[in-house]
Amino acid sequence: MTRTDNPTAAILIIGDEILSGRTRDANMYHLAGELTRVGIDLKEARVVPDDREMIVATVRELSSKYTHVFTSGGIGPTHDDITADCIAEAFGLHIDIRDDARALLTAHYEGRGVEFNEARMRMARIPDGATLIENPVSIAPGFSVENVHVMAGVPNIFEAMVAGLLPRLTGGKPLLSQSYHIDRPESAVAEPLGALASKYPDLSMGSYPFTRNGAFGTNIVIRGQDGAEIEAALLELAALFPSDA
Amino acid sequence: MTRTDNPTAAILIIGDEILSGRTRDANMYHLAGELTRVGIDLKEARVVPDDREMIVATVRELSSKYTHVFTSGGIGPTHDDITADCIAEAFGLHIDIRDDARALLTAHYEGRGVEFNEARMRMARIPDGATLIENPVSIAPGFSVENVHVMAGVPNIFEAMVAGLLPRLTGGKPLLSQSYHIDRPESAVAEPLGALASKYPDLSMGSYPFTRNGAFGTNIVIRGQDGAEIEAALLELAALFPSDA
Missing domain, CATH: 3.30.70.600 (Ribosomal protein S10)
Incomplete structure (x- = not known):
């Protein structure tokens, strides 16, 4: 691999459906191309299941090794969407429904006359101190904690979040x-x-x-x-x- | 992830071209589906660059954690094809051009009137004690060392090797x-x-x-x-x- 002084990165894809062969991941390929374009060197990619212990350990390891870690998947409203809680655990942060995220979702659902139920409320769970990442597709935000950037797995939402996030990060010389x-x-x-x-x-x-x-x-x-x-x-x-x- | 008593597995994709976004990996998705079919639970996937230290460390770690490790890429004739040597190093095995692999390639190239040059000879480098994995597409074999199965990255060759290898492995109850x-x-x-x-x-x-x-x-x-x-x-x-x- 070409050695550069560029920032480094890892991508962590989270989800049983990739490992079972049901779904073909598209986000790794998309992000790899975008990072090359802005001069961030992708050094490693991993796919792990919806498993708390494994997500926490992997986030800690990758976060200590690379300038940036980008995650994909596990931030939706269902019982197996555990990524936000795992990120909080990895960094020892408190997590609960946060007012800013709730406000975004409330406006979105009220505007469409849709009930803001408990499951949807899960998507407002954001660790304390995290910076929100905008989701122009379906509003429920991603977030950054230290050098870890947490995004949705659905490809068009992931791509929209990446487009909003990357200009915030400092790249190196493009390859x-x-x-x-x-x-x-x-x-x-x-x-x-x-x-x-x-x-x-x-x-x-x-x-x-x-x-x-x-x-x-x-x-x-x-x-x-x-x-x-x-x-x-x-x-x-x-x-x-x-x-x- | 569903808990089973099935054998477990990891896949390790090796190659700069995946991490730079030039090539979209197809082998992870193919193998994930095949493993589910035969009852081997894929627990983790990784992509690493053509980097000796990283390949050796990752092979050792995954080999100790899972029943099987499947690798893809880095066993061709060029200077950046270092997988075979890294596997030998990971297991402390001697590696050189091996007679059985050379015989396969000699027959193949002589039959086609093509020179069996030094670069092509690299593809006969196989660690001592490894079992060859047949390559019906372009002859240069893959190999298994202990629980690590080393295959080519070119998708049609990878798929042919997987088809030959899987019946040799003991699966569990299909998911x-x-x-x-x-x-x-x-x-x-x-x-x-x-x-x-x-x-x-x-x-x-x-x-x-x-x-x-x-x-x-x-x-x-x-x-x-x-x-x-x-x-x-x-x-x-x-x-x-x-x-x-």
């Missing part, structure tokens, strides 16, 4: 990348690529094999923070493997 | 599930569902909100190992929320 397509199998590319990679220690050179119409090919992705250096490496690569086109 | 569709928002369903869930401690009841044509709805999934018990809970749920259809 740049260039791709090069070679119509040869990865095993024919590996040796020259390895030599090129050791010539450019500040860049990372990934190689991604594929098959198309029965023929093997390889995409090379060169990543780094210095665009001129990437360009120089790309020219050397193109000289080694001239395009067939 | 059964039934779904029920309710045309009401999750927050209207949460309280009765919570009460029903506490009546059936051996089942898990997941609730998955969605919007369709601007209306909120909720899918309930009841999971467990006893089909009759799931059926009984489903009937109670249906009585609480009669279908509009």
Whole structure:
């Protein structure tokens, strides 16, 4: 992985439905792309079940290791939505229905003539001292506690929360990348690529094999923070493997 | 998460390209479904970069916690394919080009008139004592060391390896599930569902909100190992929320 001075991050996906294979997670892929764009290096991702002990331990571990931790899932109104309480426990904070979150939800439900029942009230449970993250889709907010940012699992809500949150965080230099397509199998590319990679220690050179119409090919992705250096490496690569086109 | 006596598992996805957002992982979702089918409970998933220290530490930790660990990625011919060496290091095993793996690859490349070069030879590096996992797609094998099963990241190869490997492992009772569709928002369903869930401690009841044509709805999934018990809970749920259809 390219070494940078950028802030680091982990993402924690919470939910039995991902581990049972019922639901295919979309949030990790979305956030990975957004973090690269703003210059925060995603170093690790984890998926854990709706299990209190495991969520608390994982949040503590990731929070101590990385600049930011982003969580997805478990902040809805049902009995298995335990993320907010687990975050409070992880940081030793008091948690209850908080006035600011309740006010947001009250206005939302009253405006629509919908009963603000006890289950919906659960979504106003926010740890003391947490900063709310706006939810323009369905109002029930996410929140940040220290370096942990707690968001909903439903993909369109998660994406809206990420869009509101990221400008608040300080990113580093964005990671740049260039791709090069070679119509040869990865095993024919590996040796020259390895030599090129050791010539450019500040860049990372990934190689991604594929098959198309029965023929093997390889995409090379060169990543780094210095665009001129990437360009120089790309020219050397193109000289080694001239395009067939 | 439903508690069972089934074997447990973790999946470890290895590769910078997933964390940078370049590639959307498909293997976690595929394996999660296959494990549920054969009665192995997936308890955790992780994604780590192509980083030796992190791979070694994570393999050791997951191997000690779960019945099985499945890895994906990092066993190709290029300089950043370091998984096989990391697994050897994690278990303190010697690793080199092994005769059985080399023989497979030699036959494959000679049969196609392709040079068996040094990079391709890397794919025959297998830790001492490991059992090979067949690769019917591109021959270069995966392998199992103790309870860790090391497979390729390319999805069609990963899936073929999983298909060959799983019948060798002893599964438990498959997890059964039934779904029920309710045309009401999750927050209207949460309280009765919570009460029903506490009546059936051996089942898990997941609730998955969605919007369709601007209306909120909720899918309930009841999971467990006893089909009759799931059926009984489903009937109670249906009585609480009669279908509009």
